[in-house]
Amino acid sequence: MPICGSVAPAYExxxxxxxxxxxxxxxxxxxxxxxxxRGATYAxxxxxxxxxxxxxxxxxxxxxxxxxxxxxxxxxxxxxxxxGFAASADLSRDAVEATAAxxxxxxxxxxxxxRQDVRLAPERPAIVEWTTPYRIDPFTxxxxxxxxxxxxxxxxxxxxxxxxxxxxxxxxxxxxxxFASSExxxxxxxxxxxxxxxxxxxxxxxxxQKRSYPNSFGGQWQNRGYEQIEEMKLVxxxxxxxxxxxALHKADQCPEGxxxxxxxxxxxxxxxxxxxxxxxELDRVLGMEANFAGTSFLTLDKxxxxxxxxxxxxxxxxxxxxxxxxxxxFAYDDEGVEAQSTPIITNGRFTGYLSSRExxxxxxxxxxxxTLRAEGWNRLPIIRMTNISILPGEKPLSCEQxxxxxxxxxxxxxxxxxxxxxxxxxxxxxxxxGWEIRNGKRVRMLKNPSYSGITTEFWxxxxxxxxxxxxxxxxxxxxxxxQPQQVVxxxxxxxxxxxxxxRVGSAYKSS
Amino acid sequence: xxxxxxxxDIFDRIRxxxxxxxVEVFLTGSRFALTRFANNTIHQNLEEENCGASIRTTFxxxxxxxxxxxxxxxxxxxxxxxxxxxxxxxxxxxxxLPMASPQEADGEAGRACPERAERAEGNARPTQVPDRFFExxxxxxxxxxxxxxxxxxxxxxxxxxTTAGIYSTSESVEGIFNSRGLTRWHTQTLAEVSIxxxxxxxxxxxxxNSPDIGRLxxxxxxxxxxxxxxxxxxxKEIAPAKYTVILEPAAxxxxxxxxxxxxxxxxxxxxxxxxxxxIGTKVFGANINIWDDAAHPLQAGSPFDGEGVxxxxxxxxxxxxxxxxxxxxxxxxxxxxxxxxxxxxxxxPTGHGFLLPNEMGEMPQNIVFSPxxxxxTVTEMVASTDRGILVxxxxxxxxxxPYEKIVTGMxxxxxxxxxxxxxxxxxxxxxxxxxxxxxxxxxxxxxVPVRASGEESFDMVVPAMKVREFxxxxxxxx
Numbered sequence: 001m002p003i004c005g006s007v008a009p010a011y012e013x014x015x016x017x018x019x020x021x022x023x024x025x026x027x028x029x030x031x032x033x034x035x036x037x038r039g040a041t042y043a044x045x046x047x048x049x050x051x052x053x054x055x056x057x058x059x060x061x062x063x064x065x066x067x068x069x070x071x072x073x074x075x076x077x078x079x080x081x082x083x084g085f086a087a088s089a090d091l092s093r094d095a096v097e098a099t100a101a102x103x104x105x106x107x108x109x110x111x112x113x114x115r116q117d118v119r120l121a122p123e124r125p126a127i128v129e130w131t132t133p134y135r136i137d138p139f140t141x142x143x144x145x146x147x148x149x150x151x152x153x154x155x156x157x158x159x160x161x162x163x164x165x166x167x168x169x170x171x172x173x174x175x176x177x178x179f180a181s182s183e184x185x186x187x188x189x190x191x192x193x194x195x196x197x198x199x200x201x202x203x204x205x206x207x208x209q210k211r212s213y214p215n216s217f218g219g220q221w222q223n224r225g226y227e228q229i230e231e232m233k234l235v236x237x238x239x240x241x242x243x244x245x246x247a248l249h250k251a252d253q254c255p256e257g258x259x260x261x262x263x264x265x266x267x268x269x270x271x272x273x274x275x276x277x278x279x280x281e282l283d284r285v286l287g288m289e290a291n292f293a294g295t296s297f298l299t300l301d302k303x304x305x306x307x308x309x310x311x312x313x314x315x316x317x318x319x320x321x322x323x324x325x326x327x328x329x330f331a332y333d334d335e336g337v338e339a340q341s342t343p344i345i346t347n348g349r350f351t352g353y354l355s356s357r358e359x360x361x362x363x364x365x366x367x368x369x370x371t372l373r374a375e376g377w378n379r380l381p382i383i384r385m386t387n388i389s390i391l392p393g394e395k396p397l398s399c400e401q402x403x404x405x406x407x408x409x410x411x412x413x414x415x416x417x418x419x420x421x422x423x424x425x426x427x428x429x430x431x432x433x434g435w436e437i438r439n440g441k442r443v444r445m446l447k448n449p450s451y452s453g454i455t456t457e458f459w460x461x462x463x464x465x466x467x468x469x470x471x472x473x474x475x476x477x478x479x480x481x482x483q484p485q486q487v488v489x490x491x492x493x494x495x496x497x498x499x500x501x502x503r504v505g506s507a508y509k510s511s
Numbered sequence: 512x513x514x515x516x517x518x519x520d521i522f523d524r525i526r527x528x529x530x531x532x533x534v535e536v537f538l539t540g541s542r543f544a545l546t547r548f549a550n551n552t553i554h555q556n557l558e559e560e561n562c563g564a565s566i567r568t569t570f571x572x573x574x575x576x577x578x579x580x581x582x583x584x585x586x587x588x589x590x591x592x593x594x595x596x597x598x599x600x601x602x603x604x605x606x607x608l609p610m611a612s613p614q615e616a617d618g619e620a621g622r623a624c625p626e627r628a629e630r631a632e633g634n635a636r637p638t639q640v641p642d643r644f645f646e647x648x649x650x651x652x653x654x655x656x657x658x659x660x661x662x663x664x665x666x667x668x669x670x671x672x673t674t675a676g677i678y679s680t681s682e683s684v685e686g687i688f689n690s691r692g693l694t695r696w697h698t699q700t701l702a703e704v705s706i707x708x709x710x711x712x713x714x715x716x717x718x719x720n721s722p723d724i725g726r727l728x729x730x731x732x733x734x735x736x737x738x739x740x741x742x743x744x745x746x747k748e749i750a751p752a753k754y755t756v757i758l759e760p761a762a763x764x765x766x767x768x769x770x771x772x773x774x775x776x777x778x779x780x781x782x783x784x785x786x787x788x789x790i791g792t793k794v795f796g797a798n799i800n801i802w803d804d805a806a807h808p809l810q811a812g813s814p815f816d817g818e819g820v821x822x823x824x825x826x827x828x829x830x831x832x833x834x835x836x837x838x839x840x841x842x843x844x845x846x847x848x849x850x851x852x853x854x855x856x857x858x859x860p861t862g863h864g865f866l867l868p869n870e871m872g873e874m875p876q877n878i879v880f881s882p883x884x885x886x887x888t889v890t891e892m893v894a895s896t897d898r899g900i901l902v903x904x905x906x907x908x909x910x911x912x913p914y915e916k917i918v919t920g921m922x923x924x925x926x927x928x929x930x931x932x933x934x935x936x937x938x939x940x941x942x943x944x945x946x947x948x949x950x951x952x953x954x955x956x957x958x959v960p961v962r963a964s965g966e967e968s969f970d971m972v973v974p975a976m977k978v979r980e981f982x983x984x985x986x987x988x989x
Contacts, residue, residue: 063870067593068578085557109653110553164782203782208913288549290675291707419907421921426987
C-alpha cells in the first residue's frame with residue numbers, strides 16, 4: 001500500500017469513516033441484495049464522496065472562493081439482459097433499497113427494446129484499499145497560504161505594462177469511493193487531484209492576446225498532493241508569460257501555407273487526446289455515442305492493420321501508478337477492473353482500443369481493458385481515456401536540439417483553440433504563440449498560429465520526438481462525453497515533436 | 512422532491528448555525544431520468560435524484576461559498592463553517608455590496624445603484640415567467656420512455672437505418688433565501704428528445720425540448736431525421752469555399768452562443784469582450800434584433816439570478832446596433848465608478864448575475880431573436896437559392912479569435928447541396944472558420960424564431976438563417 005506523507009485532520013477521518021461504515025457495512029450490501037431479489041442477474045453499487053476546493057483571483061482580488069462536498073450512491077443492475085442505473089443522495093437504508101429497486105425496474109424497461117443480452121467479460125472480484133500517493137494532503141494547506149501564492153503570481157503578471165486582465169486559479173479534489181458487486185468485489189479507493197495555473201490577457205487595438213502557464217485549461221493537473229503546486233514554479237514564470245502576452249501584439253501574423261511544425265509537449269498532449277484518445281474508445285466505435293460525441297473512423301477491421309502513424313509513433317493507454325500520477329491513474333476502474341497498460345499504437349501500427357467488461361468480447365479480448373469511469377456517484381460509468389501517452393524518443397534529444405535540427409518550420413506552444421469532426425478525422429488547432437525557425441534558430445515570434453489536417457496523415461508525418469527528459473504527463477481536466485454529459489480528467493504524456501508538410505494558418509484564411 | 516417549506520426550514524437552521532448576520536442560501540432539488548439508445552437498442556437507462564445547499568456568508572466585505580448535498584445538521588454545520596473560514600481569510604473587497612433586499616431584487620434601480628437616480632427604462636423591466644411545471648412531464652415512467660424509444664426504433668427499422676439518441680425527462684426546484692428577507696422559488700419540468708438516424712454513409716439529426724412533454728412529438732422528430740439520412744446517402748464532395756448557407760435553427764444557436772459571454776458588464780470592465788469599444792455602434796446587419804427575455808413563452812429557466820434579482824427583459828441588439836449589456840448588482844455599481852460609465856448605454860442591475868463570488872459577473876441566458884419583417888421558411892430559402900449549402904447541425908465549435916469572434920467547427924448529420932432552388936444531394940462535411948460579426952452582417956433571410964436546442968450553447972429562441980459568403984475552409988472524409 002502506498003505511503004501517504006500526511007494524515008487527514010480528525011474531523012475528516014471521522015466523517016470519512018462514518019460514511020464508510022454506512023456505505024459498506026450495511027447499505028451497499030443491502031442495495032445489492034435488493035437488486036438480486038428483484039430479479040437482477042448482476043448488480044454493483046458505488047458510494048462516492050467528493051470534496052473540492054476552488055480558489056481564483058482576478059486583477060488583484062479574489063474571484064472565487066468555494067468548497068463543495070457531495071456524497072451519494074449509484075447502482076447498476078442487469079435484469080432481463082439489459083442495463084438499468086439509479087442514483088440518489090439519500091443514503092438511508094430505505095432510500096438505498098428503493099434506489100436499487102428502481103435500477104432493476106429501469107433495467108426491465110430497457111429490455112423491451114434490445115436486440116441481444118448484455119454480456120460481461122469475466123473479472124476476478126478484488127478486495128482492495130488504495131489511495132493516491134501524496135506527500136502533502138492539499139486540504140491540510142491553509143487557505144491563506146493558497147491565496148497568498150495566487151496573489152504573488154497576480155502581482156507579477158500585472159506588473160507588466162499592457163496586461164489588461166490577470167487570472168489565477170488553484171483547485172484540489174479528493175474522491176473517496178466504495179465499490180461492491182454481486183460477484184464479491186469490495187474496493188475502497190481515495191484519489192487526489194491538484195491543479196493550478198494562470199493567464200495573462202492583453203487587449204489593445206483590435207486584438208485580445210493571451211498567454212497561459214503552465215498550460216491552458218486552468219494550468220497543469222495531476223493526481224498528486226500539494227507538492228505538485230510547489231514544483232510548478234508559478235511565481236518564477238509569471239513575468240515572462242505576461243511579457244509574451246503583450247509582445248504578441250507586435251508579433252507578425254503566422255503565415256499561411258504548408259510547413260514543418262514543432263509542437264510543445266502540452267499541445268501535443270491535446271493532439272493525442274483529440275485524434276487518438278477519443279477515436280480508440282470502443283463504445284464510440286460501436287456506435288454507442290453516435291447521437292452526441294460521435295463515432296470513430298477506427299472501425300474494427302482496422303485493428304492490427306492500420307498504419308496510424310510513422311514508425312516512431314508509440315502510444316499507450318496506461319492507468320497504472322507506475323506510468324505516472326496522471327488524471328487517468330487509479331487502482332481499479334469504476335466497475336472493479338484493475339488498472340492496466342494497453343498498447344494503442346506500436347511502431348505506428350494501430351494495436352488497441354479502450355474497452356470495458358461489456359465491450360471486450362467485441363474485439364476478442366477475454367478481459368476488459370479497465371477504462372470504465374464515472375464523473376461522480378450520480379453518473380453511469382462509461383469508457384473514458386485513462387493516461388493516453390506517446391512514448392518519448394529513445395535517443396537523447398532536447399527541445400532545443402530539435403529546433404537546431406530544423407531548417408525551416410514553426411514551433412507552436414500552448415493550446416488556444418481545438419476542434420475535430422465527429423469521426424475524428426479532420427482537426428484544427430490554434431496555439432497561443434509561435435516561433436518561426438530558420439536554419440535551426442528561432443528568428444521571430446508569431447501570433448495566432450494554427451494548423452489543421454487529417455488524423456492519420458498527420459501522425460504519419462511525425463519524424464522526430466524528444467526524449468524522456470522532455471516528457472511531461474500533462475492533465476486535461478475537462479474531457480466531456482456521454483449523455484447526460486460527464487466531465488472527467490485524462491492524462492497525456494508527451495515530449496515535443498516534429499511533423500512535416502502540415503497545413504498552417506487556415507483558421508485565419510479569408511474569414 | 513424538496514418543497515419550499517422544507518427549503519425555508521433548512522435556511523432557518525443555517526441561519527442559526529452561522530456566526531455572521533449576512534447569509535444567503537441557494538437550494539436545489541432534482542429528479543432526472545434519461546433513456547439512451549444506440550444500434551436500435553436501449554443501451555443505457557438511468558435515473559438520478561439529488562439536492563444541494565450552496566451557502567454564502569459575508570463578513571464586512573469578505574464573502575465565500577460552500578456547498579453540500581446532505582441536509583443533516585452536521586453536514587450543514589460543516590458547510591457553514593467552510594464558507595465562513597474561506598470568507599474570513601480574505602482581504603475586504605470595497606466593491607462587495609450587501610446582499611440584495613427584496614425591494615432591490617424586484618428591480619428598483621434607484622435603490623440598487625444609489626449613485627444614479629434614473630429609473631429603469633421601459634424596455635428593461637422585471638418579467639413574470641409563465642408556469643413551467645407540468646405534472647405530465649414529471650410523471651413519465653421508465654416503461655413509458657421505453658415505449659417511446661420503441662416507436663422511434665420502429666421508424667428506423669422501416670427506413671433500414673440505425674438510430675441513436677436520448678429521451679429524457681426531469682423535474683427540478685431552486686430557491687434563494689437570504690438574511691435580508693429575500694425569498695425566491697421556482698419549479699420546472701423539462702422533456703427532451705435528441706435523435707440521430709444513420710445510414711451506411713449518411714446521417715440525419717433532430718433535437719427538441721420543452722417544459723411541457725405535450726409539445727414534443729418524438730415520432731415526428733424521428734421521421735425528420737430519417738428523411739435527412741435517406742436524402743443524403745452517397746454524399747458528394749465539393750471544394751471548400753465561401754458559399755451561401757441555409758442554417759437550420761440549431762446550427763444558428765450553436766454559432767451565436769459564442770457571443771453571449773461577451774454581453775456582460777464584467778467582460779467590458781475586464782476588457783475581454785468583443786464588444787470593447789463597440790457598444791452603441793452598428794456591429795451587425797440592420798435586420799438583427801436580439802433580446803434577453805426569461806418570460807418569453809418559448810423560453811425555460813428561473814425568473815431570478817444568482818442573488819435572487821428578477822431577470823429583466825433587455826434589448827441587447829437593435830437594428831444591428833449593440834445597445835446594452837447585462838449587469839449583476841455589483842458589476843453595475845462598479846461600472847458606474849469606472850471610465851466606461853456613460854459610454855456603454857444603460858447601466859443598472861438587470862438580474863443576470865451568477866452565484867457570488869465569481870469572476871465572470873453575468874451573462875444573458877434567455878436569448879430571443881426578434882422575427883424578421885418578412886419571414887421565410889427553410890423551404891422558401893432553399894427555393895430562392897441558386898447555389899448554396901443547407902446545414903442541419905454544427906459540431907465542435909471553438910473560438911479562434913476573441914475580438915473578431917472567429918469560430919471554427921464542422922457541419923454534421925445532414926449537409927446538402929442546393930442548386931437552382933432544389934436540394935440536389937448530400938455533401939461531405941465541411942470545416943468552417945467564420946467571424947460571427949460578418950456572419951450576422953450577411954443574413955439575407957430569416958424564418959420565424961423557434962425554440963431550438965444544440966450541443967455547444969444553451970437553448971434559445973432563434974430563426975433559421977440564410978447567410979451569404981459563409982467561409983468553409985476544408986472538407987472531411989465523410
